[in-house]
Amino acid sequence: MRRALAGLMIFVISMVPFHVFAASALDMVKTNANSVLDVLRDPKLKGEAGKKVKEQRIEAAAEKLFDYVELSKRTLGLNWNKLSMDQRKEFVELFKTLLRNTYIDRITAYTNENVEFTREVQLTDTTTEVQSVVTRGSTRVPINYRVIKKGDDWMVYDVVIEGVSLISNYRTQFREILGNNPPQVLIDTLRKRVGK
Amino acid sequence: MRATGGLCLIVAFLLCCPLLHAQQDVPDIGTITIRDLRDSGDMPERPVAYTMAAETAFRKGLGVAEGGPGNFSVYASAKKEPPDEYGDVKAEDVGESAPALGSSSDPYGDVATDEGVSVAPRPRIADPLRPFNVAMYHFNDKVYFWVWKPAATGYSYVVPLPFRNLFRNFYRNLTAPVRIMNNLFQGKPGHAGEELAKFLINSTVGVGGLRNCAEECFGIEGRNADFGQTLGKWGVGPGFYLVLPFLGPSSPRDGFGFLVDWAMRPQTYVGTEFFDYQNVGLFVHEKINSTSFHIGEYEALKKAAVDPYVSMRDIYIQYRTDFIENR
Numbered sequence: 001m002r003r004a005l006a007g008l009m010i011f012v013i014s015m016v017p018f019h020v021f022a023a024s025a026l027d028m029v030k031t032n033a034n035s036v037l038d039v040l041r042d043p044k045l046k047g048e049a050g051k052k053v054k055e056q057r058i059e060a061a062a063e064k065l066f067d068y069v070e071l072s073k074r075t076l077g078l079n080w081n082k083l084s085m086d087q088r089k090e091f092v093e094l095f096k097t098l099l100r101n102t103y104i105d106r107i108t109a110y111t112n113e114n115v116e117f118t119r120e121v122q123l124t125d126t127t128t129e130v131q132s133v134v135t136r137g138s139t140r141v142p143i144n145y146r147v148i149k150k151g152d153d154w155m156v157y158d159v160v161i162e163g164v165s166l167i168s169n170y171r172t173q174f175r176e177i178l179g180n181n182p183p184q185v186l187i188d189t190l191r192k193r194v195g196k
Numbered sequence: 197m198r199a200t201g202g203l204c205l206i207v208a209f210l211l212c213c214p215l216l217h218a219q220q221d222v223p224d225i226g227t228i229t230i231r232d233l234r235d236s237g238d239m240p241e242r243p244v245a246y247t248m249a250a251e252t253a254f255r256k257g258l259g260v261a262e263g264g265p266g267n268f269s270v271y272a273s274a275k276k277e278p279p280d281e282y283g284d285v286k287a288e289d290v291g292e293s294a295p296a297l298g299s300s301s302d303p304y305g306d307v308a309t310d311e312g313v314s315v316a317p318r319p320r321i322a323d324p325l326r327p328f329n330v331a332m333y334h335f336n337d338k339v340y341f342w343v344w345k346p347a348a349t350g351y352s353y354v355v356p357l358p359f360r361n362l363f364r365n366f367y368r369n370l371t372a373p374v375r376i377m378n379n380l381f382q383g384k385p386g387h388a389g390e391e392l393a394k395f396l397i398n399s400t401v402g403v404g405g406l407r408n409c410a411e412e413c414f415g416i417e418g419r420n421a422d423f424g425q426t427l428g429k430w431g432v433g434p435g436f437y438l439v440l441p442f443l444g445p446s447s448p449r450d451g452f453g454f455l456v457d458w459a460m461r462p463q464t465y466v467g468t469e470f471f472d473y474q475n476v477g478l479f480v481h482e483k484i485n486s487t488s489f490h491i492g493e494y495e496a497l498k499k500a501a502v503d504p505y506v507s508m509r510d511i512y513i514q515y516r517t518d519f520i521e522n523r
Contacts, residue, residue: 069281081284088282102500138361138408139489140417163518164511168318172510173503193502 025128025147025154026120032065033115033132040110054108059100067155068096070148074157075167076174083183094190095170101194111136128154319517321447323437323509332439333505339442340494348487360488362406367463367482369398369405374460378421382429387419394418420523423460424453428520437509445512 039045039057072092073080083091113136121129123146130145146158159166177186323329352360372395379388394410402409410416427449428434434447443454458464463482467474501507 073285076285078285085282092282098502102496106496138411162515163522164514168514169507169510170502172320173501173506176503176506189502 024120025149026117026130028154029065029130029132029145029147029156030117032061033117036061036107037110037115040108051108055104058104058107062100065156067148067150067157068092070155070157071095071167075170076178077171079175079178079183082178087183087187090187091190094187094194097194098190127157129160319513321434321437321509321513325436325438329437329439329509330505332441333508335441336439336444337498344484344487345491347484348491351484352488352491355485355488360485363481363485364489365398365402365408366405367485368408369395369402370462373462374423374457375419375421377460378423378426378457379419381423381426382421384419384421387421390416390419391421420519422450422453423456424450424516425520425523427453428516434513434516437512445508447516450516 036058039054039061042050042054044050045054069092072088072095075095076083076091080088113134115132115134117130117132119131121131123129126149128147128149130147132143132145134141134143142162144160145156146160147154148157157167174186177189355363372391375391376388376395379385379391394416397410397414397416398405398408401407401413411418424447432449434449436447438446438448438451440446440451443451446454458470461475463478464470464475466478467476497507497511498504
């Protein structure tokens with residue numbers, strides 16, 4: 001009896017660290033996405049004032065969900081190394097602002113799309129793809145989130161919409177700019193682009 | 197006596213737990229070293245000396261910074277240094293399909309694509325006709341903003357949504373032969389059967405294809421297929437990037453595919469010629485009708501881009517490659 005109890009204790013204790021380790025990427029993205037959807041569905045948040053609040057809450061959620069440094073690194077690839085430390089930091093901020101400006105209107109314009117998280121596919125030891133389908137009327141758009149393990153959290157570093165990867169798309173564009181120009185030109189282009 | 201043994205075990209385990217935690221928290225320096233060594237065997241093209249040297253330098257640097265060569269100080273300092281997040285990367289194409297950059301706490305981490313994961317190379321397309329394509333891109337852009345968009349906007353004011361839905365279903369149902377045949381060409385009889393079932397249901401219960409009853413009542417979603425995709429499945433590459441007037445981003449392969457699909461469309465035979473004002477007119481109506489459901493999407497893509505031309509080209513090749521490889 002005691003032996004069984006001791007065995008049970010060992011079993012329970014041994015579960016602790018692994019339990020933390022096994023936090024599912026899908027649950028993580030789903031929870032964050034649902035919190036955003038709750039904000040968007042909130043009937044109290046209407047008009048201009050409501051839109052401001054919505055934007056703030058979405059930004060807060062995005063901050064928790066996205067790893068902008070990882071995203072920037074993967075977007076630039078080897079070109080990342082050509083940037084000085086200050087340029088890297090500025091690039092991350094500018095790219096973040098660019099993405100925010102681009103997508104915040106699209107997100108707040110949400111009407112009644114149905115978001116369904118379907119499954120997760122492990123890509124590597126540390127990365128996983130969380131797959132979802134957004135349904136609006138009769139159109140279904142598959143949206144996949146690629147997440148990387150950071151400590152106990154999963155952070156998004158790429159979004160793949162209908163087979164088109166976000167970071168891949170920007171990488172092609174940035175590579176063209178960096179092909180013939182020094183990194184500062186890219187920074188200046190982005191500055192102009194986000195109106196800074 | 198037994199209880200003591202059990203207690204010992206528990207205590208031993210409790211003592212081990214921090215180690216487990218530690219192993220989990222530690223940046224992957226250790227494991228990556230092992231992976232480097234392991235990979236150097238089967239991946240001779242990776243310069244192992246380079247990565248090893250880099251890592252040694254990394255350890256040394258941190259060791260100096262910490263004032264001690266101990267392993268734990270290496271780990272501790274690696275964890276303490278947030279600017280390291282901004283450190284160098286080691287490879288281009290970090291394998292979008294199976295990316296494996298080092299974790300942020302280990303910026304010098306190897307970028308080996310991990311074992312067991314096949315990495316599809318990022319799709320790219322040659323663009324030898326760039327000046328022509330850029331001109332065509334601007335032409336199509338103008339056509340969209342000056343013709344398609346106002347036409348579709350006006351059209352959606354005049355024709356209410358239910359009717360536009362009817363038209364969309366009708367046109368989609370008419371082009372069923374294109375999808376059935378291409379699914380067959382691609383060796384997907386199951387998908388072809390789905391499209392055939394959809395066609396039969398919608399043509400009868402859906403009153404000549406006006407209602408999409410197959411999907412609404414029976415949950416048959418249908419399987420898109422076109423001849424460009426069929427050629428891709430057969431191993432034909434896109435060739436090069438080609439922006440077609442009015443039709444948009446394409447390639448010799450997909451342009452030829454469009455012609456073959458055109459020949460398989462029943463609408464084509466409404467006219468007396470392969471292209472005449474009747475079947476092209478129907479096609480234009482189909483386009484305006486479908487554009488009315490998608491106003492704002494092109495604008496959004498364009499707004500998101502830093503270089504819209506390059507962005508569209510990349511979206512085209514990524515989308516088509518995915519359509520060929522994964523469906």
